[in-house]
Amino acid sequence: MQPKRIKYYLLGLFITGMILFVVLQFNSARNIRKLISGNEQLLQELNVKNEIQKLQTSLAKTDSKVRGAVISRDTTHITGIEVEIAIIKSDLKEINKIVKNDSTEKLLTQLNYLVDEKNSFNLLILDTFYSSGKSAAEKMINNQRGKRLGEAITSILHQLDTTRQTEVNRTTRLIDTSGQKAQSWGTVLVLFACLTSLLAFLYITSRIHRQEQLIEALDESQRQEKNLAAVKDQFLANMSHEIRTPMNAVLGFTHLLQAQPLNDKSREYVNAISGAGRNLLEIINDILDISKIESGMMRIEATSFSLRGVLHSIDTLFRAKAEEKALQLNISIQEEVPDILYGDVMRLTQVLVNLTSNAIKFTAEGEVNIYVTRTWSEDKNVRLLFTVRDTGIGIEAAQLDSIFDRFNQAEASTTRKYGGTGLGLTIVKQLIELQNGFISVESTPGKGTAFKVELPYLLGETMPENTDILCTEKDPQPIHPNIWLLVAEDNRMNQNLLRHLLSSWQLQYRVVNNGREALQALEKQVFDLVLMDIQMPEMDGYSAVTHIRREMHSNIPVIAMTAHAMEGEREKCLQMGMNDYISKPIDENTLYRMIQVYTGKFSSREMPPAAAHPAENGHSHLLNMQYLQDLSKGDKAFEKNMLQQFITQLPEDLAMLKNAIVINDPVSIRATAHNLKTTVSFTGLETHLYPILEQLEQTDENNYNADTASELFYTLKQLCLQAIQEAIDITI
Template structure:
């Protein structure tokens, strides 16, 4: 009876021993035991299967390092073995094993050194993992990544090519539309030109959105850091979009915390793009009520300010299930919104990616039918003194500023030459025109110019080669000469190529009048007359902001709120309003004389926001009466003439008041 349990126990021990041996021999990884010099003393069947060797071939004095490829053998001697001796173990080391048939296997090694009771090393136990499949997967990933990068580059190249092809004719369209505005046109023709300008600007904005998104996606967008006035930036954006709000009867308010520093360090172009996208969307999706742009100080530090930007509207709102997806590219809140309002759905996606450069993100709160509120936080350094912005000079530039400036224009497109010549000659610029890079180099060598406008794509010699040639000329004046590229392209990385070629900067085609004027003025040191016009406002800020009443029915309270206590912004806003009022005098007179209700309503709508800011109650009443008279089937000529005189008188009073305030500044 006692022999049976003993036999069962022996059988059990034998099974355990056989199972352990089987597990060792056929494990999914290779096992080796080696002496300290690498001599193999034990190896499992898995390792033998991988390498193609017989057990006897490896257990007759073969050293492990002899099975390694040359590069791995060097790494074994210089890194692996010393590290093993020093710390007693080595983990996750990549080697290449050479099979008996000379094929190579990528492997991963983990080695543990056995030591005696005194701590002296005895042998090494190594686990070997075959990572052939992993390497294959990694190669597939690398290949997929390379293909994705090639696809992204192909897309970028395609967009760059298309942008050039689209921008070249658009340069002519926008340029000719601007020139048409300067000629004598009938009321109907003026309406056609307005629609032409509006449509071309929309197409240009669409193109810019797509190119901006592609540039960010390719990692080519970076942040600059320079001084700027945040109040002035917000004012410029609000005023530039004011016409759209005015046309819809919306009230736009600016609420800036008094503690916001006057000068900050950051990228005003990217920040302006974010705010413009938000404000433009708010106006687009709001039919009644208004929009508020708010800037709050969350915390002030000795050298920085933590700020919250918020744009709130009373528009259509967004349902809760669409709040997340609206930040994705080419996505809008609904199909119906896309059909009604249009757009690419890229604005918020671009904002999200721009804010990621700042390490920030966009937040949104919205209620369908009640409005939306978009906000984001930024921490910006506090600057010492705001410099003149690099962007376009807002307002009405003094055209005498550029009188006498000598400019060479290198451009082969006849339409572009026509537009540029008209603009520059109107500003009193002395210019010469050449059709290719060779001629440009010859002219620059033989004559003294204040600035060169250089097209990039010209026959015989392009703008890049011509600029490099000019910069290589020995005289120092050729190094200082401002050379601005005229380009319809937005190729990713173009700025780097322009800089390498020696360009001072560039003007995109189609260019805006203010941008071209500002860049020529700045690079020829002719911007001082504009600055002198602004500078006294800084010295007499109290006088400007303290003088509120312009006439018996007009005051500056609305202007002061809009410019948030910025005296320079106030003076600039007065200048713009003065120019508009002088323009509206003739427009209203022409509409009344022609009996055109359509034109009268159009200009009444455009001046609506200005009337609200100035609180011009009598002029508003006169315009309302004029509209009623023109609506009658048989309007009374005498009454129409009378209301026309009232309109002219009220506009004259506003103009005189604005001029008086500007003389004080």
């Protein structure tokens, strides 16, 4: 039976059942009415018999009193005789009223006459008794007239009683018949009601069972959907992360090539590779951002920031691109707009970068204007309106409603001509909604587009300058005095590397050795950003960031630094409360960009051209000095210092690893192997040593094998001794 037709069958069955129910109810009610009517008739007949009996009794009493008075000459017997005669007349009148019909009319006429005659005769006897004496009265009694009247009355009453008895018998039979029919119809009605209830119960239970099955199927579908969504998000995050790693290498080597002397054709090719690589990296970033938003991993992290500093960064970032297309880029901010605000500066920067990038991309000539105005303020609350207006190609009115949909651009040709994923505006809208803001768009095809973003902020407080803790190195005066970084790192070589980078960027920082010292530093001083290693003694990075978020209720941006390359490590860091993740060996451009984005207080820098490095002499070496030389920018003293630390620290780490293997301590083996990855990463030993260290890092109590660990250590030791010798040769 088709599901669409079942409702008609059910409707027909319901109507048939209702008609049958009405018929049964009608017949049952009719028989009940007959039963009630028969009972009333029976009651009436019984009342008639009772009245006839009363009349006979009254007549007999009257005769008895009259005879007794005459025979005994005692007039006390006739006391109340008039009342008795009145009662007889009343009984007779009642009989006439309830019995009178066509069949009894003649009998009632005779009865009325005879009763009147009888009463009159009794009164005549009494009158004769009073006037002529006892003998005359007895003579009247004995002449049989009174007896004949009594017999005639008794005969008529008997006939009436017989007639009424016949009627009683008929009524009784009618009552019995009606009662049986009523009982039968009632039984049928009960059976029908039971059957209907049973069918309804079976139908309802079947529907409930079906509904429960559908609910279970829906729950299972939702679970599968959630699992698939989680798998999709994990896949997107992993793929984006895995693709970004080689892309960073491609862009890095492309940057190095651009710094080399090239002919025009080669430079054209290198520039094409660089442009395509940047475009691909932007697409990957969009995919990663949308997956983070949809999986709930995108967090709003509020800090105090300078709004005019953010706008200055936007101007610096896009000025060259606008001039390249001969466009005017204008940024104006209303005087009433406060400068120091409290909110998520990174998300604001991301929104403005996306909208400004789109405006420049889709504008061939004219200008791009960014306006910031205040729409509302009360106490420390303020709402700002950011307007990004261009004179570009515009958007058709029919496309405005769907412009924020994912993978959507105004026309198919837009993607082919300008590129992109169609995710940019989707990300912008969701980031704005995460901050309880609104976005709208106005556009005229051929004349331009205006995006308006309204966001709420709190008035920020200017952070006090702290001069107690300064960089330990003798650096020039920092050019960004409002930026303070906290570095939590236990590896000495990594500490020195970060000191070198942060000092070269003229940033203020403080270095601590573990998570516990990081918490103590955060309680004493205001920092803009924390660079947090994951594995540290006393308190690791995960425990520290959990304390920062849950106990200290701080939203300070935290960037995880780890040598872990295992799948899901980035997502784990984000779930634990980190804002971002950077793997070791640290890429200086990536780190600089992260610091810039999460602090929002300084603009992009001009990267100096990389120094040309002489090629190796052809011998097979383990050490690769390229990474360290890129970081040093030709600072030989820094390179030598790092190598000397490498020569000193690597034997110490090897001794700790050997001791952990000797005492069969998997926990210490994992921690030492992880620390070794950081130690060797700066000298280009990842290719040779990471496979061995990762096997040791995955050791646990269940799969630990002492012989295997010893073999891995022996191989690792031989390679490290060779690397140390090469480092000694370089430093001599």
